[in-house]
């Protein structure tokens with residue numbers, strides 16, 4: 001397709017004024033993209049413009065040059081989702097968590113402003129919702145995961161009631177802090193579902209922030225706080241689980257293990273849990289509830305030839321290369337990589353993927369191996385944080401030469417102030433591939 005066939009599309013940001021593009025002063029921004037319905041070939045097509053899609057787009061856009069890389073992404077806003085813990089906790093504003101997609105889209109890539117609707121990897125083809133058909137030499141699938149609120153009876157309708165919030169969705173995250181502020185005592189419940197989720201620490205971080213808020217505002221002694229989790233442990237990594245279980249005991253936060261939320265009855269303010277070992281249904285009255293929804297692979301992936309048995313993109317856990325389609329890679333929440341799904345993991349994967357896909361482009365074998373590095377800054381109160389970092393084997397893989405299992409103010413500053421900057425100006429620009437280099441440097445090259 002000749003480049004003259006490309007056109008400039010002007011997109012109104014009026015409904016999204018709070019996240020309007022900063023690169024132009026007017027209420028509009030422009031991006032170069034094929035006309036809707038067009039057929040177009042790219043050397044590299046990236047599906048998804050979240051943390052994983054944009055960071056890889058930046059790296060490969062620089063490598064391959066303008067006109068060779070596209071990102072398929074329908075959203076006008078890009079969110080730094082890790083900040084939603086602090087938004088729900090009343091520490092940051094929702095506006096601070098997002099930017100116009102136009103502002104984070106690398107200048108070296110073409111933005112296809114549509115959703116992918118069909119993967120046809122046998123034909124190296126992606127069909128988009130606006131009719132655009134993209135053929136590619138290489139494909140990176142980075143379309144995140146799907147939130148499944150509707151799998152819980154009574155949701156999402158219950159979000160119309162006061163006292164119900166969820167940090168996992170842009171729609172409901174601000175409801176969390178309103179619920180925390182309006183809570184004047186009674187039962188507060190924080191849930192963890194019976195599926196893999198993104199940021200497995202987030203369901204309890206918001207409980208710690210709420211507990212801290214109520215303590216500061218003299219409400220805590222009127223509150224019964226419980227953490228109802230489908231899991232048999234409070235956290236997947238033994239070192240941190242032991243510390244967190246003790247912390248909960250000390251702060252009188254009751255953990256109910258194997259309790260899976262199945263129904264919310266908002267007019268009665270009741271939440272029904274199934275005990276996963278006994279099958280018993282247990283009803284908890286609540287005055288405030290924070291819900292972490294079940295999550296899973298997007299439907300589109302489930303029905304595509306790229307999926308594994310569950311629906312995640314079926315990639316090799318070390319190289320990130322698809323196990324059946326060698327010109328396809330996947331990274332981030334939608335991949336089958338068996339690690340905790342976080343932006344920190346995306347950063348570490350980004351360096352591996354860049355090296356391995358570059359090798360494939362040069363007709364060489366992929367050499368770099370991902371160790372499953374992921375991280376979870378476990379905010380334990382406003383001003384304190386435990387920085388959990390670990391690998392595929394659930395063994396700590398800590399960056400700093402101190403015991404990161406301790407609650408620290410420095411780690412709070414890292415989470416609240418340093419990491420957002422690192423995300424916007426490091427990861428999304430393709431200049432941050434995780435702390436591996438620094439971890440080794442701080443240990444004088446010894447250790448992992």
Ligand SMILES: Cc1cc2nc3c(=O)[nH]c(=O)nc-3n(C[C@H](O)[C@H](O)[C@H](O)COP(=O)(O)OP(=O)(O)OC[C@H]3O[C@@H](n4cnc5c(N)ncnc54)[C@H](O)[C@@H]3O)c2cc1C
Pocket residue numbers: 047048049050051052053072073074075080081082083084085114115116117142143144145167168169198199202298300331332333334341342343344345346375376377
């Ligand atoms: C409350 C909360 C707290 C968190 N805390 C942390 C933390 O402290 N530390 C941490 O590292 N991580 C944290 N995370 C997790 C982190 O945000 C995610 O793991 C990360 O964003 C994953 O990046 P991704 O690119 O895979 O997915 P996403 O960032 O979700 O991006 C997916 C993109 O794909 C697009 N898309 C979807 N469908 C299609 C389609 N059909 N076609 C094209 N595009 C599509 C979406 O619009 C989206 O832009 C947290 C998340 C939440 C919600």
